[in-house]
Amino acid sequence: MAILEMNHIRKAFGDLEVIRDISLKVDKGEVLSIIGPSGSGKSTMLRCATMLETIDSGEIRYLGERVAWAEPGGEKVYPKGDKLRQVCSCFGLVFQNFNLFPHYSVLKNITDPMVHNQKRPKSEAVQEAMDLLARMGLEDKAGSYPCQLSGGQSQRVAIARALALNPKILFFDEPTSALDPELTGEVLKVIRSLADLHIAMVIVTHEMNFAKGISDHVIFMDRGVVEVEGTPEEVFEADHERMQSFLGRLEH
Amino acid sequence: MSFQVIMTQLLSGLGRSIEIFLLTLLFSLPLGLLVAFGRMSRNRVVRGLVWVYISIMRGTPLMLQLLAVYFGPFYIAGMKLGSMWRFTAIIIAFSVNYAAYFAEIYRSGIESMPPGQYEAARILGYSKTSTFFRIIFPQVVKRILPSVTNEVITLVKDTSLAFSLAYAEMFTIAKQIAAKETSFMPFLAAALFYYIFNAIVAFGMERIEKAMDYYT
Ligand SMILES: Nc1ncnc2c1ncn2[C@@H]1O[C@H](COP(=O)(O)OP(=O)(O)O)[C@@H](O)[C@H]1O
Ligand SMILES: [Mg+2]
Numbered sequence: 208m209a210i211l212e213m214n215h216i217r218k219a220f221g222d223l224e225v226i227r228d229i230s231l232k233v234d235k236g237e238v239l240s241i242i243g244p245s246g247s248g249k250s251t252m253l254r255c256a257t258m259l260e261t262i263d264s265g266e267i268r269y270l271g272e273r274v275a276w277a278e279p280g281g282e283k284v285y286p287k288g289d290k291l292r293q294v295c296s297c298f299g300l301v302f303q304n305f306n307l308f309p310h311y312s313v314l315k316n317i318t319d320p321m322v323h324n325q326k327r328p329k330s331e332a333v334q335e336a337m338d339l340l341a342r343m344g345l346e347d348k349a350g351s352y353p354c355q356l357s358g359g360q361s362q363r364v365a366i367a368r369a370l371a372l373n374p375k376i377l378f379f380d381e382p383t384s385a386l387d388p389e390l391t392g393e394v395l396k397v398i399r400s401l402a403d404l405h406i407a408m409v410i411v412t413h414e415m416n417f418a419k420g421i422s423d424h425v426i427f428m429d430r431g432v433v434e435v436e437g438t439p440e441e442v443f444e445a446d447h448e449r450m451q452s453f454l455g456r457l458e459h
Numbered sequence: 460m461s462f463q464v465i466m467t468q469l470l471s472g473l474g475r476s477i478e479i480f481l482l483t484l485l486f487s488l489p490l491g492l493l494v495a496f497g498r499m500s501r502n503r504v505v506r507g508l509v510w511v512y513i514s515i516m517r518g519t520p521l522m523l524q525l526l527a528v529y530f531g532p533f534y535i536a537g538m539k540l541g542s543m544w545r546f547t548a549i550i551i552a553f554s555v556n557y558a559a560y561f562a563e564i565y566r567s568g569i570e571s572m573p574p575g576q577y578e579a580a581r582i583l584g585y586s587k588t589s590t591f592f593r594i595i596f597p598q599v600v601k602r603i604l605p606s607v608t609n610e611v612i613t614l615v616k617d618t619s620l621a622f623s624l625a626y627a628e629m630f631t632i633a634k635q636i637a638a639k640e641t642s643f644m645p646f647l648a649a650a651l652f653y654y655i656f657n658a659i660v661a662f663g664m665e666r667i668e669k670a671m672d673y674y675t
Contacts, residue, residue, distance in 0.1 A: 306576060320584055
């Protein structure tokens with residue numbers, strides 16, 4: 208059973224069609240990378256998957272269950288309240304600009320959702336958060352505030368915060384694009400280590416070598432359409448003009 | 460009248476000024492938040508009505524509003540309200556007026572919050588209410604504190620407007636003594652008290668701002 212299935216998704220902002228009939232599927236433990244030029248709709252696709260945007264047509268399934276869809280008449284059916292939170296609990300999202308809570312310490316950023324939303328005992332939450340921070344190489348930052356962290360450290364905290372809620376699937380929207388080049392390595396290393404946990408991941412990235420190495424499946428998107436997809440070998444070798452020129456641009 | 464008697468009377472007036480000050484803050488700060496929600500409501504009627512209320516509160520003199528609240532029930536409904544009404548009317552007028560100013564401050568603070576904070580909270584499973592009170596509001600408080608301090612300091616001075624209802628707060632008393640003694644001294648003393656009152660308030664607000672300096 209697929210963890211996530213998105214079928215025939217369309218999304219427009221006003222007259223601008225950003226996603227035009229895209230379908231994708233992510234199985235348990237699978238890593239999917241989405242690549243493509245900026246403005247091609249990659250973030251919008253992730254925002255639709257995480258229900259930060261509503262789709263205009265198509266359906267979204269988590270663990271086989273249809274959780275959001277648009278009726279043929281155009282009516283959008285979305286979960287609300289407790290149901291929405293139950294659906295949200297199966298995924299996590301790591302943002303390009305982290306979106307840590309600046310008024311909470313690093314530790315509380317991680318434990319507060321566990322304790323307040325998942326109703327887990329505080330001591331257990333703190334223990335698990337400390338373990339996660341150790342895995343991120345940040346055990347000495349538990350008491351720091353986000354404003355005291357580097358970009359790479361912030362992003363690792365954001366990843367720990369998402370992992371702490373035991374999602375079935377994690378979405379990353381250009382997790383290293385806001386970082387200085389010398390800091391991308393530490394974040395990519397952490398993401399690579401998650402693949403060993405067999406947690407499904409969907410990663411939007413411009414780091415092609417990283418995508419090649421980590422992905423089971425790659426999608427090249429352009430102008431709201433999936434132009435090329437397949438295994439990393441198939442996609443990066445594909446004889447597709449726009450993709451090859453996109454890859455060429457990235458190298459310079 | 461001896462210096463000491465004058466001071467004692469002024470100080471009892473100061474006590475009443477402080478009472479107005481504290482009660483107004485107690486009511487107008489939460490009320491202002493409610494008004495801010497109304498101002499940002501998705502319902503156009505609510506939004507419109509709240510806009511009218513805010514613009515009247517900010518567009519007319521507080522002294523007139525005091526008179527309107529105090530005499531309104533009598534002139535409109537013929538109601539005769541007891542001796543406590545004077546004080547109650549003062550607190551109502553001040554609270555309702557300051558709530559309008561605070562509402563605009565809250566609103567600008569809430570609207571300045573980056574959408575990413577709401578989005579992260581939502582994905583992490585916070586309900587709408589928790590998102591607001593745990594994630595958004597504490598950050599809003601820090602952002603708006605300087606504007607709130609301005610209003611709070613204005614309020615200290617505005618308490619003297621209660622003299623228009625002949626309520627025996629500090630300014631009213633200073634005026635009475637000054638008239639009786641044909642002396643300017645009571646005004647100077649009152650000015651000094653207001654100044655000290657404000658200095659303490661400003662100091663307190665600064666401490667609160669400092670306490671929130673642990674993050675940016
Ligand atoms: N909320 C929005 N309102 C209007 N247009 C949007 C909105 N979000 C994204 N867009 C537009 O949709 C297109 C795709 O954006 P995006 O999904 O962010 O692309 P990518 O992540 O691939 O760079 C862009 O042209 C962008 O300007
Ligand atoms: Mg993007």
